[in-house]
Amino acid sequence: MKRLLFSGLGLVLIAVTCLAFNVLAALLLRDVRLDLTEQQLNTLSPGTLQILTSVQTPITLYLYFSDNQARELPPLRNYAKRIEALLHSYAREAPERLSVQVIDPAPFSADEAKAARFGLQGVPLQQGGSPLYLGLAATNTLGESQVIALFSPSEERLLEYDISRLINALDQPKRPVIGVLSGLPVAGDSENPPWGLFEETARQFTVRYLAQAPTKIPADLTVLMLVHPKQLPDASLYAIDQFVLGGGKLLVFVDPLSEADPSPQKASGLPRLFTAWGLRMLPGKVVADGRYAMIAPGHKQRPQRQMTWLNLPPEALNHNEISTIDLHRMTLATAGVLQPVKDATTAFVPLIESSEAAVLFDAESFGLLGDLGDLLHSLKPEGERQVLAARLHGPAESAFPEGLQGTENGLRHASNINVIVVADTDLLSDHLWLEEQQRPGLLRSWADNDAFVINTLDYLAGSDALISLRSRGRFSRPFSLVDELQRQAQVRFQATYQQLQQNLIATERTLATLRDNPDPHEADLPDEQRQALDQYASQQRQLRQQLRTLQYQLNHDVDALGQTLKLVNIAPIPVLLGVTLLLVLVVRRLRHGKGH
Template sequence: MKKTLFSASGLAVLAIGFLAFNLLVSIIFGGVRLDLTENRLYTISDSSRQVLESIDEPVNLYFFFSDKASRDLPQIRSYATRVRELLEEYEQIADGKINLTLVDPEPFSEAEDQAAEFGLQGVPLSNGESTLYLGLAGTNSIDDQEIIPFFQPGKENFLEADISKMIYRLANTKKPVLGVMSNLKIAGNNDYSQGGMAEPWMSYNQLSQLYEIRSISVDEDHIDDDIDLLLVVQPTDITEPGLYAIDQFVLRGGKLALFVDPVAEMDRPAQPGMPSPTLDNQKLAPLFKAWGVEVNLEQVVADMQHALAIGRPNGGGAVTHLGLMGLPKEAINQEETISADLETINLASAGYVVPLDNATTAFTSLITTSQNSMLFDRSRFQMLMDPEPLLKEFNADAESYTVAARLKGAVKSAFDKPPVEGREDTHLTEAEDINVVIVTDSDVLSDRLWVQVQNFFGQSIATPFADNASLLLNIADTMSGSSALIGLRSRGQFARPFHTVNALRKEAEQTFRETEQQLQGQLDELEQKLIALQKDNDQQNALILNDAQQNELAKFQQQKLEVRKELRDVRHKLDKDIEALGSVLKFMNIALVPIILCIIAIFVSLGRRKKMRAAVGSV
């Protein structure tokens, strides 16, 4: 009888063939990777690939992770593995332009000293003996340094964006150029209305430390191509040539951040007692229309839910100011790199922006008000001394308003021809993709809305209480780089929570809380009854429980036992539901798949036997 495929020698041949096949595949396809995760977590985006392609000289990355110290922290270890594997993916794609070094900074080691020198954040562990490091340091050929102090699992959505921006800064050492066009004194100036020199705004100071700032006049008819980002802040006196310069700069691929305001409270009038100058809404309207949006600077958004309180003009406590908004994290788009991780943004007399129906641009809201909002004419906020009358007039229109937005997409020029004759540069009529951010408030950049500055022995100490400056720095950081940085978005999360289990737990806990509230209500009701019964007693029997009180107390004690039993039943049912679900999941993952495979194998075997019998019968 001939040897079958399942003989000892046949199995040996299969095993050798399997090993040879694996070896051959590893040699031929060693660099090939397949990402089957739901959100393609291990696939580097095209934007990050563009960043890696821009590297001219090698970049050194040092991934610090306390491997030994984190043995009892499985969640941290899992996330550290996620970060390490992503960094290894960067190293492979960079093809020699990134040198990744893995470092375990053990206590009292040179590696721990190196982590401290880089400025990485160490988290003391509960045992009091070890420190947890989970950060990234990078250097380039001219010894520039960049760090991510600590990889927070809660920021996993922006893991790739943070790493790519860090690599970009190391690979591109030239300081970006930031053009500033404004009628406000954000850079400081002689301000005789205040009796001396006006200091630069703190937000401007922070920009000047990171960027080469170039001042641009509001009547400038051309903006240089080497400007990486144009920052336009309340250009009250802008001329038509200035508008044309902005139009053409954007069409040439220039990035624009525009801060405009219905009432710029920091734009002080030339004569005290006069209202502040306002920006004519019609001046910028042609640009807005060409970009596919309408920006309303004639009205101010009032948000009752997020309105801030200020001191009354004549004392006597605080009063809500509808023109001042403190928008929380829930009002800020956490999916955009520009606005991610911002906790609070304070605004003053802000307008709003909406997309047009026929827009060719993609409109992304960055910051929005609550639906408990309404609109006031901006004249109500000019020289406003007492905000209390506005409260009496407030009537929410059940609509939220976008106060900051991002625009991308194809547009046409707002101008048919240059407003100035004899220009040598080419007039552009359209562009395939623009990058514009519009914020309908300019006071958001002023010190009074986000930072407290104190003089400490001749040195200015800034204490932020809102994230206004972080918003500006995020805009500058994201938009002043290459187009690749602008394309970075939040990604999926590695953690896979048990949604069904969590839903069961929340449902049961909600029932549990309702039962607890019922018990508390019965307690309160009993106390009221006891007080009423006590009043009916004689003064001499005030400290003695009468029969009615004793019966009422006994009745309540019985009810209390019943409610406690119900609470236990709810908790037990919760545990049972979760255990039952866990059993089902275990069965599906452990037993169901093998059972299905066995059934398939049985049917295949039966089919083969049937064919073999048919073949034998035919012979």
Template sequence: MDKRLIGLVGGVIATILYLAVNLLGNQALGSTRFDLTEEKLFTLSDGSRHIAESLDEPVHLYLYYSEAAGKQIPGAPQYHQRVRDVLREYADFSDGKILLEEIDPEPFSEEEDEASANGVTPIPTRPDPFFFGLVGTNSTDDRQVIPFFGTVVGDGIDFASRERFLEYDISRLLYSLAHPERKRVGVLSSLPIEGNPGNPMMGGQGGSPRWAFLDQVGYFYELVMISTSDEKLPEDLDVLLVVHPREISETLQYAIDQYVLGGGRLVAFVDPHCEADEPAADPTNPMARYGASRTSSLNRLFDAWGFHVPEDKVVGDEKNALGVRAPTPNGGYEPVQYVVWLNLDEDNLNDVDPVTSPLQGLRFATPGSVQANEGSTLTIEPLVTTSEDSMEIDVGRLRFRPDPKGLLQSFVSGKKKLTLAARISGDVNTAFPDGPPKKEDEESSTETEEDTPDGFLTESVEPIQIIVVADVDMLQDQWWLQRNIVGGLNFGSSLVSDNCDLLVNAIDNLTGGKDLISIRARGRYSRPFERVEEIRREAQRKFQAKEEELKARMRAADQRIAELQKDRDPSDPNSMLFLTPEQTEAFEQAMRDRSEIRKELRDVQHSMEKDIERLGLRIKAINIAGVPLLVSLAAVLLGIWRIQRRGTR
């Protein structure tokens, strides 16, 4: 048979086989993907997968995206595709429970009205508003919304700021739809956080207002107030919030211990020196209140679980210290950095934990620190930390008359960060190994029978999930809220920090179940080319240098013209109105310098673009020609090896 005919038939058969394999592969492996990124950026976490798999009823997701407006916004089409891919992956794991519908809310359409009515935020863009949000509903018409997949920054839109938390935001929406019931938050405090009406016989003197954080938390959750005199906790709490647990009974501490060991979630605010805790006045010793302890602690529980908050040390941070006006010996005031009042920014916040990542700034007053016990097996994840320019300070220096200047002068940095708030998880043992504490009448009893109550837990049934903040004052209104009162009229309030948001985020996260708690921010999805960025930075340095040179020459020219102007005769009006030949030459030289340097600036920009273009061409050449050449070379080498092998036989 003709060899050419055999080759032609073989080519046809190979083509048919190639097409058949591709068609079969598309059918059989259409949804199969391989995530080869280092941090598995395109793979749902186990927690998210379980949330999708455990849905008991259908959930409808409506993705609103303005196609036309999105084309005019840098990065919008790419991020839209990213969101679609993630939502489809959730739908794949839900076994048909997640029903995804994509909607383009065109201008003046019913879909645009529906998007706005459902809570999707229209972003003003020209010529039409831009919608990019998600609405979810369940079978009982509960609704959850992600108003916008991004952040408006100035005149632009930043998609990267929330991209790392895309999975968390979607999982939280789905979890809320699967568990729509209003969550119950128990609140226990030794402080009068509900407000104190004061003495009615003295016009309300001695009273105090309700702390505003209660209203903020109460907007989202059902609050269940718990008295420090109670001996047990209410049933069916989703989260227990403890604020300044000062001298609470062992019976109540036992109840907290058993609640946490049984899987209950705890948010605890403790403090080695709570400025909001005003000791009661003693008529027989008026000075006693100034030296009284203001410490709150749950260290009996914490120590047994594997960590503690030192009761005799507050934290100072020189770098993040707030400025105050301190009295001077001559009766005046001077500005001083008060190292135990802290103004913290994003550098002090955990940027991968959903509790702290959305926050921008916090304020703490005389906080303590969360520390692991030696040999502890707990996982302690810092949420809020100091700078490395921090130290522990004896709490006794604050009790009588704090000296901001003296604290600053004696400050010695420990050269390490201290943890002010932490997420703590792991398996723990009870703080009451002998069972519940006995009451007074039981202690006096002569009975020797020691029966433990039914359900007594000696160890946690699952890893505990608690968040501890070593400061109570930060919840007081003055540290996060400024009321705008003019002439006795309240014109609303403005936020001075994100302190209350920290609390709301902590409760929100812990009410989401272990699947939602386990989700953290992912790595960066858009990774810049490092070599390209290096070229850009080098060009920017050259550009700035040339720009500074231009400014220096222009300043020199202006100074030369001004000096020549001083030598003019002020009595001659023509002399003051018209430039001299020297001034004209100086001015023209300045213009020539400007033109020359502007040309050099353009050359720097052009050179950068050429370098990037050449790099891109090299990469394309490697992709287009390099890989086939390597394959061809391998085939040639394989052929030579086979020929040599035949020759040796």
């Protein structure tokens, strides 16, 4: 048997066995996947699986990628491969309802013309060159289509959400209906146009404005949008409560001090409903933030920092949420604070937050003081980030457990609600995100307030399965330990480095002055000047050496970590093989000894 194993025929049999095993594994285990990534990047979310299960008509997905033109763009090709792999994961879960075709549209070909007809966006790599495509078109058997015009690597975290949303929209093409109940004149009137944000909303959704104090919310609404609700009667509150418990989606803007409200009563809220759903807005409290203060015209039109007008950077926004992902700036004014209620059954997810430098002050004092600067600077920061907008989801009880008279048989509990609350109404007004250009009527957005609202409505307008989708993690993982080592080294050596750099600059200036000979024909320098030159030249060499040494120390910990990782990655296999070989030799020796 041993002779056969080590003979030529034996080696051939081993090779054939390995080949047969690989072929059988490819055929029988084709759909078996093991996702070992930390954030399950290669696993479809339960929401996506639910959407695929509910697809009614067969759908074909056409991935257009100009592979030949992207030969010199490895990162883009890798991104396209991840998209293709994800699409095939969709098809594996619904093979009878979903199919995938990958097309490389050559320049001036029929495929490129078809991509253009779909509305996919081609990006020229060079001026006058052929466009590069990386987009998705989807069609069903009814002749309807949906597209993702261009996949952007910067939006990779939205990849699964975008594809699932496309499939869901193609399977359910009805346009979402947004019901708006507002205590502010957002719809405009005979003298004033609608607010810009609501004009934008009407271009993407069917918007229906509801009468004040409704006693019933229309059942065909996809999302109810409440703006500055003030002193609503119990009948209206009950109607909203039942709408939410019945599966309706709610986006609500409340405010402790709405600067857009011309009436004396500038506060709004839904305290009874909020408490039942698991949150509260601190009554009468406004956020001021010195770190995120906006520069705006102040006294005598001189620019000054308005601490109650917040210019929120990306770090103030939750980039794990669909509503706020990839937004760059939002602007709020005299916003309130949201907090979860103790022992709430719902999950409270912050969307927008202040910095740790935020302070709270009474909204009543805002209009009584001519200058809030002294008051705000005298207040001590809370030392924690205040939540300005949040998403609620999970089981909730009715705010009217006994119902209202004549409606005792209403809903008292929901296994899951979907509510997004924003503690500011001013962000909706034009002056906080729009500015007029030199040409009359030409407007430009300078903040992402409109994108936040559209994203949120689009998110809530999806099915429960679509809402449950998480944003995928990043495929490119930062070296957080390396970054931390570099940061610590910078802190330790920054002062020394700056001092050495300053000394070197001063020394080089002195050398330049000494070498500036006023008489170019004078070849010999005075002894004193020559000695000074030698001294400063030596000092220059010493300083440069010290800077090189310091730079080495800055990178020492990182280099040491790199050497350790190399050792861990390279050494185990040779060591394991060596130990195995030694064990085999020892066992053979022992057996040989027993044989004798």
